Amino acid sequence: MNKKVTMQDIADYLNISKNSVSQALSGKPGVSDETRKQVQETANKLGYNYTPRQSNTISKMENIALIASDFALSQTSFFGKIYLSVQKEVKKKGMNLLIESISPKDAKELVLPYFIKSKSVQGIIILSHITTDYINEVISTGIPTILIDHHHPHIEADSILTNNRFGAYLAVEYMIKRNHKNIAFVGNAPFSPSYYERLQGYIMAHEDYHLPVKNKFILKDSPDQEDIVKQFIDNLEEMPTAWFCINDRLGYIVNNLLKERGYQVPEEVSVFSFDNGQLCQLSTPRISSVDIDLQQYGIKGVELLLWRMEHPNDPHQEIVISPRIVEGQSIGWNKSDVVALG
Secondary structure (H helix, E strand, O other): OOOOOOHHHHHHHHOOOHHHHHHHHHOOOOOOHHHHHHHHHHHHHHOOOOOOOOHHHOOOOOEEEEEEEHHHHHOOOOHHHHHHHHHHHHHHOOOEEEEEEEOHHHHHHOOOOHHHHOOOOOEEEEEOOOOHHHHHHHHOOOOOEEEEOOOOOOOOOEEEEEOHHHHHHHHHHHHHOOOOOOEEEEOEHHHOHHHHHHHHHHHHHHHHOOOOOOHHHEEOEOOOOHHHHHHHHHOOOOEOOEEEEOOHHHHHHHHHHHHHOOOOOOOOOEEEEEEOOHHHHHOOOOOEEEEOOHHHHHHHHHHHHHHHHHOOOOOOOEEEEOOEEEOOOOOOOOOOOOEOOO
16 A cells, blocks of 8 residues: 655655645645645645645735844835835735844843744744844744844854945055055944944955055044044044045934044045945035945845744855945045055
8 A cells, every 4th residue: 555645745755844745735835836836736746735826825825034133224215125024025925024123131031922922923034133142042942033234153044135345445546446445344243243243344455455454544533523533533643545434323423523524535535434324415525435235135044044943954044245445535646655644
C-alpha cells in the first residue's frame, strides 16, 4: 500500500517550511507566486490531494510586524519613507502591518510588543537598531525576523543594508578629485555600524589616494548637536578645505556654522553629507549628499522576509543596496591646502 503524501513531504521535497506549503495550497498570502506555483506542481506530481483555492477566498489575513525605536520613528524624513514603503509592499501581498515604537525603557527591560509575545504575527521587520540584546530577544521567539538598515556580528538575522562604506568613499573621493587634501570628518561613529562604516569609507579613500588621515580633522564621537560641532570648529588651529558629514543634520549644522564664521561655501570651504534628506536639500547652498533609495529598503525588506518565512533553515543573508552621489552646490575646487582661519 502506498504511503499517503503529506504537506511535510512536499516541504521536504522543495526544502521549504510546512507552513509555506499550507499557505500556498490554501491560497493564503505570505508566499511568492513562484513558490505557490512550485508547491502546487509538486503536490500534483507527488499525488497529494487538495482543493485549490484562490487568495481572494482568505477569511483571515496574516500579520507582519514592524518595530523600531522611538528615536528611529521620530526621524520621519528618513525612516518614515521606509515605513511607508514597507506598508505599501505588505498591503500588495494581502497582509496586515502592525507597528509599534519601542521606548528606551522597554528596550532595556526587554519588553516585547503584545503581538510578538502572543505570536499573533507571522513575520517581523526591525527598522534600524534598537539594542543587540533586544533584537536577539525578538529573534528568540522563533518568528521569522529581518533587519532593515542594521546588522551586527552578534545578531543572526537577514538584513537589508546600504553600502555605507562605499558611499562614504565615493563622497570623499569626489572631493579629493577636486584637489581637496585636508578633509574633515564629523559624526558619531560608535552610534551604529552604519555610521562606523562611513568612517571606514572616509579612511579608505584617503589610503587609496595616499593622503594622510589627520586626527585633528576628525570628530568621530559627535552626536547631532550644534554646540559640540561648534566647539570642535572653534578649537581648530587650521581650517580644512572640505568637510564630510556622517548625515544630513550634521551637514546642515556644519554648513551654517561655517557661514556664520564668514566662510563662503563652496568658494572657500566645501561640505558633503550622507542620506540626501530634507535638510541637505533645504540648505543654502544645496548640500551635495550620498543618496539612499529608501523605497528599495521596503521592497527588498518585505521580499526578504517572505523568503525567510518560506526558508526558515537556510543561511542568513545580507542584501546591500548601492548608494549614489547627488550633486548640490556645496563642493568647489580647492586652490590651497588649508583655509585661513576667520
